[in-house]
Each structure stands twice: as C-alpha cells, then as structure tokens.
Amino acid sequence: MKATFTTTVVILSLSAPAIAQNEEDWQSWPLADRFTITLNAFFPNLDTRVRLDASDGSPGTTIDFEQNLGMSDTETLPGISLGWRFAKKHQLTLDTFKLDRSGSAIAATDIRFGDETFTVNLPISSFFDMDVTSFKYSYSLIFDEKKELAVGFGLSVQDITFGLVGNGNLGLIEVNSGLTAPLPTFDLRGAYAFTDKWIGNIGFGVFSFDLSFSNDDELSGELLFGQATIQHNTFEHVHFGLSYNYFDVRIDWKGSGLVNSAGYIYQGPMLTVTAAF
Numbered sequence: 319m320k321a322t323f324t325t326t327v328v329i330l331s332l333s334a335p336a337i338a339q340n341e342e343d344w345q346s347w348p349l350a351d352r353f354t355i356t357l358n359a360f361f362p363n364l365d366t367r368v369r370l371d372a373s374d375g376s377p378g379t380t381i382d383f384e385q386n387l388g389m390s391d392t393e394t395l396p397g398i399s400l401g402w403r404f405a406k407k408h409q410l411t412l413d414t415f416k417l418d419r420s421g422s423a424i425a426a427t428d429i430r431f432g433d434e435t436f437t438v439n440l441p442i443s444s445f446f447d448m449d450v451t452s453f454k455y456s457y458s459l460i461f462d463e464k465k466e467l468a469v470g471f472g473l474s475v476q477d478i479t480f481g482l483v484g485n486g487n488l489g490l491i492e493v494n495s496g497l498t499a500p501l502p503t504f505d506l507r508g509a510y511a512f513t514d515k516w517i518g519n520i521g522f523g524v525f526s527f528d529l530s531f532s533n534d535d536e537l538s539g540e541l542l543f544g545q546a547t548i549q550h551n552t553f554e555h556v557h558f559g560l561s562y563n564y565f566d567v568r569i570d571w572k573g574s575g576l577v578n579s580a581g582y583i584y585q586g587p588m589l590t591v592t593a594a595f
Contacts, residue, residue, distance in 0.1 A: 362586035389421035442484030
C-alpha cells in the first residue's frame with residue numbers, strides 16, 4: 319500500500335507541470351493576444367439626418383446635413399481601442415472616437431427647427447458633434463489554434479450635439495440641441511488564422527430598443543453594424559490591419575416636451591495599427 323501511494327504521488331507531481339503548461343498553451347495561439355492597444359483611422363462616407371420638433375408638438379423639418387446644409391460627406395475619424403483577454407474565453411474591449419463637423423449653405427426651403435423657422439434663400443450654418451464611447455464583454459463559444467466564434471454584449475454611449483445659426487422672420491436666430499444616448503449592443507464575431515501572421519475577422523450586430531424612464535422621457539432606436547478585417551501580424555508585438563466598416567444608427571429621444579430624432583450611416587475603410595502583449 320505504501321509503495322502504491324508513493325507511486326501515485328510521484329505520477330501526480332510529474333504530471334502537474336504538464337497540465338499547467340497545457341492550460342497556458344492557448345496564450346501562444348495567433349488569436350490569443352492578452353492586451354491590445356489599437357489606433358485607427360476611419361475614412362467613411364457620411365449620411366446624417368436630424369429633426370427637432372417644436373415645443374407644441376409640431377413636427378420639425380427633417381434635415382440632411384450633407385445635402386441640405388453643406389457638410390462634407392467624407393471625413394477622417396481617428397479612434398482608439400483597448401482590449402483585454404482576461405481569461406481564455408473572456409474579453410473586454412473599450413472603443414472611443416470623436417467627430418466634430420460644421421457646414422454652411424443657402425437654405426433651399428424654410429426649415430422648421432424646434433420653435434424657430436429659418437428662412438429660405440438666406441445663409442445658414444450648422445454643426446454636428448459626436449463623442450462615442452463603447453464598452454463590450456465578449457464570450458468565445460469556440461476558440462482554438464485556428465478559429466474563434468464569440469458573442470458580445472455591451473453599451474455604446476452616443477453624446478451628440480447639433481445646431482443651426484441663420485436668419486428667420488425676426489432676424490438672426492440660433493438653435494442648439496442634443497442628447498446623450500446609452501445604446502445597448504449585441505454582436506457576433508468570427509476570426510480565422512490562415513497562418514500565424516495572416517488573420518481574418520468578420521463581425522456584425524443588430525439591436526433595437528424602446529426604453530421609458532421615470533420622468534416620462536423615452537428613448538428608442540435601432541443599431542446595425544458590420545465589419546470585415548484582414549490583419550497581418552508583421553512583428554511579434556505590432557499588427558497592421560485593413561477593414562471595411564458599416565454603422566447605421568437611428569435614435570429618437572422624447573424629453574422636456576421636445577422630440578429629437580437623429581440618424582446617421584457611416585461606411586468605409588479603416589486602417590489600424592495594434593500593439594499586442
């Protein structure tokens with residue numbers, strides 16, 4: 319009995335390091351970066367629409383900022399993303415970007431914006447600023463040396479301000495408005511390592527929501543987004559990527575007697591450089 323017990327202890331002692339090593343093997347897989355810092359430059363085509371109703375409930379004019387108010391329909395958007403794979407199948411990511419835009423044009427029609435009316439055939443200037451911060455948790459349904467399939471749940475906080483300055487019936491007028499919308503997100507993402515250096519990613523998400531708050535404010539909307547990426551792990555700790563991204567967001571916010579509606583579609587290529595550890 320003593321010999322059997324001693325043999326068992328020796329076997330377990332020898333196998334423990336091997337078991338621990340197997341548990342850590344996944345960290346060397348091409349898809350298993352533990353910490354990532356990604357800088358990106360997004361080059362989208364833009365389509366932005368806004369409506370601000372009057373305080374008496376009269377509907378405002380739906381404004382296309384690019385077509386009606388002279389805003390550029392292309393921009394370069396810098397952004398940053400932080401990632402942490404804190405366990406084999408569990409990840410956290412934080413993304414943020416900022417967009418500040420302005421334009422000017424001659425009003426082609428009368429524009430009803432809130433309680434003011436901007437007069438046709440007179441100069442009008444506008445701005446549309448947006449700060450977006452998104453936080454997401456992802457769980458890998460499948461994860462091995464070559465492939466990964468993960469679902470993600472998170473929150474995207476859209477802080478939007480916009481306004482018009484121009485001429486009305488009584489002279490120069492200015493109207494500013496905005497909203498901060500915490501939008502829930504859901505996505506499905508897949509990745510495949512063609513080689514140790516070439517990685518492909520594809521992901522998409524769709525979500526609709528209708529929320530009511532204790533002060534009778536209401537927030538509703540829809541999100542649709544997709545991304546396809548090819549990444550090259552050029553150096554041990556530096557990766558480069560090229561992707562195509564699509565975002566379609568619709569938000570309606572009713573509060574303080576006013577209705578804000580904002581919608582935007584951003585789609586185009588993105589270049590990324592990632593530091594991975």
